[in-house]
Amino acid sequence: MKQANMKVRNILMTTSLLSLAGGHVNAQERPNIVIIYLDDMGYSDISCYGQKKWSTPHIDRLAQEGVRFTDAYSASPVSSPSRAALLTGRYPARMGIQGVFYPDSYTGIPQEELLLSELLKPAGYATGIVGKWHLGSRDKFLPLQNGFDEYFGIPYSNDMGAQVYLRGNEVEDFHVDQSQMTKKYTAEAKDFISRHKDKPFFLYLAHNMMHVPIFCSEEFRGKSAAGIYSDAVLEIDWSVGEVVKELEKQGILENTLIIFASDNGPWLQEGPLGGEALPLREGKTTSYEGGVRIPSIAYWKGRITPVERKDIISTMDWYPTIAHVCNVDIPGNIRLDGYDLSDLLLNNGKRASDAYAYFRDNKDVTGLRVGDWKITLPQAEIKGNFWRTGTAAHDTLLFNLKNDPAERVDLFKKNPSKAKEMATQLDKYKSGFGDVPPALVMTGNHQSEYLRRQRREAIEKAVKEGIQSKENQTDGFEER
CATH class of the missing domain: 3.40.720.10 (Alkaline Phosphatase, subunit A)
Incomplete structure (x- = not known):
């Protein structure tokens, strides 16, 4: 109320x-x-x-x-x-x-x-x-x-x-x-x-x-x-x-x-x-x-x-x-x-x-882009599963997105002055962001999605083996 x-x-x-x-x-x-x-x-x-x-x-x-x-x-x-x-x-x-x-x-x-x-x-x-x-x-x-x-x-x-x-x-x-x-x-x-x-x-x-x-x-x-x-x-x-x-x-x-x-x-x-x-x-x-x-x-x-x-x-x-x-x-x-x-x-x-x-998980400020430059704070390995992408652990990263939109070349060690500048701006942004409220309680789970993933894998396997069925003809894996 x-x-x-x-x-x-x-x-x-x-x-x-x-x-x-x-x-x-x-x-x-x-x-x-x-x-x-x-x-x-x-x-x-x-x-x-x-x-x-x-x-x-x-x-x-x-x-x-x-x-x-x-x-x-x-x-x-x-x-x-x-x-x-x-x-x-x-x-x-x-x-x-x-x-x-x-x-x-x-x-x-x-x-x-x-x-x-x-x-x-x-x-x-x-x-x-x-x-x-x-x-x-x-x-x-x-x-x-x-x-x-x-x-x-x-x-x-x-x-x-x-x-x-x-x-x-x-x-x-x-x-x-x-x-x-x-x-x-x-x-x-x-x-x-x-x-x-x-x-x-x-x-x-x-x-x-x-x-x-x-x-x-x-x-x-x-x-x-x-x-x-x-x-x-x-x-x-x-x-x-x-x-x-x-x-x-x-x-x-x-x-x-x-x-x-x-x-x-x-x-x-x-x-x-x-x-x-x-x-x-x-x-x-x-x-x-x-x-x-x-x-x-x-x-x-x-x-x-x-x-x-x-x-x-x-x-x-x-x-x-x-x-x-x-x-x-x-x-x-x-x-x-x-x-x-x-x-x-x-x-x-x-x-x-x-x-x-x-933001990482929509909670913590973990990176900042200013102009062409992007800095990202260290991250532990994230193990992928059926719904989330796995990503390798990394130290602080610095990219020039104008030259490198694919984020392949880390310039943190090669450009220490820009790294320091971006780190300072990131700290300033984080300190000025304000308090983050507790997470809203999210009930529910990915069980139905997990079962759906199993079903997709079975259908994809059937397609590869050349087995024709009603399911592998629908492509979109509809659920009636």
């Missing part, structure tokens, strides 16, 4: 600030916001980021006509923390979100946090989410209790427990056909746009793809000639095109800021069912570049000049950026980690900071 009351107070404070500072703006003048958020999509999974085996023309269009960021970061290499950061503009460590939430978790997004949906709603925005939530599945943690007017989707990852579609707070379908999921989400997103075209809206389209198990509809199966994963990427690209087409149809594309990004790097352990992060090192679950550097595009027809930017940005930046372009004030008691990018987007300006902090 205390947390809920704190959330109410924050919302009331935001409403009061809006009436004082932003209420004079005509609602029609406020832009629409569409965030398209992918799950586990790798840095080089789309053609405008270097993919050569298949093409993603609709996403490429956003990049060609908008801003394509080469050095964009998620706040975390795993799902729940990254989503919390996107919607709050804050590092997940500040919220105690150190891991992912499960269907049986008793915890979720802290109720004192003011989500982007709660920031925009008092300004007259219709707020909707379609797709993956993953910030708690108990009633008070669901979207409708956290600033969203509408919700349709799976409230957690698509490999967790029994899959259900929620509409609002209620289960609409206990039998999810994941092969139709991308098309279903796309239809729901288009419907939301068409129903709210006459007022400003915030649409958060959070696809479950590209998380395993991988699915696509029959229309896209085999279309890439490169496997089920790339087939599913093509369907995601089609979905992006459909959303843009709907905005054009409704005559509101010129008044809509579209943000495209992934929540973290690819799940490389899944082999052909995981994506690619080339030329970056490692992937999901790690704080190497492949785990947290992501494809990120901003598109606003007629407002953003097409350009490629090498500035360091993070998904946390979208919170203050959206607040600014929507003329909504952020309460002064919120400590943000994101920076307003509106001057960068609209006036070819600069981000206020050229730094990004890396």
Whole structure:
């Protein structure tokens, strides 16, 4: 009750600030916001980021006509923390979100946090989410209790427990056909746009793809000639095109800021069912570049000049950026980690900071990038398992990411002056970060994922041996 009351107070404070500072703006003048958020999509999974085996023309269009960021970061290499950061503009460590939430978790997004949906709603925005939530599945943690007017989707990852579609707070379908999921989400997103075209809206389209198990509809199966994963990427690209087409149809594309990004790097352990992060090192679950550097595009027809930017940005930046372009004030008691990018987007300006902090298990600051340089503190060996990448032990590492994005050449001993400078900046950042709250209790375990991994291995073995069965023909390893 205390947390809920704190959330109410924050919302009331935001409403009061809006009436004082932003209420004079005509609602029609406020832009629409569409965030398209992918799950586990790798840095080089789309053609405008270097993919050569298949093409993603609709996403490429956003990049060609908008801003394509080469050095964009998620706040975390795993799902729940990254989503919390996107919607709050804050590092997940500040919220105690150190891991992912499960269907049986008793915890979720802290109720004192003011989500982007709660920031925009008092300004007259219709707020909707379609797709993956993953910030708690108990009633008070669901979207409708956290600033969203509408919700349709799976409230957690698509490999967790029994899959259900929620509409609002209620289960609409206990039998999810994941092969139709991308098309279903796309239809729901288009419907939301068409129903709210006459007022400003915030649409958060959070696809479950590209998380395993991988699915696509029959229309896209085999279309890439490169496997089920790339087939599913093509369907995601089609979905992006459909959303843009709907905005054009409704005559509101010129008044809509579209943000495209992934929540973290690819799940490389899944082999052909995981994506690619080339030329970056490692992937999901790690704080190497492949785990947290992501494809990120901003598109606003007629407002953003097409350009490629090498500035360091993070998904946390979208919170203050959206607040600014929507003329909504952020309460002064919120400590943000994101920076307003509106001057960068609209006036070819600069981000206020050229730094990004890396966290180990979303708890401790263990690395810092400033400009081209990245320093990483020592780490003991992490033994890999069926869900987490194993990484070797290492001492303090220093990389020049401009020259070495793959993090292959450690310059710590070769460049002692830069090492000392970066170590000093890292210490200063850590000391100024503030207290980290205790981790939220995460119940649940990976037992179902473990059983699924065993099943995948059995199917893969059957495929190698040339045994034809119904299961090895599905590729995506669906669970009915």
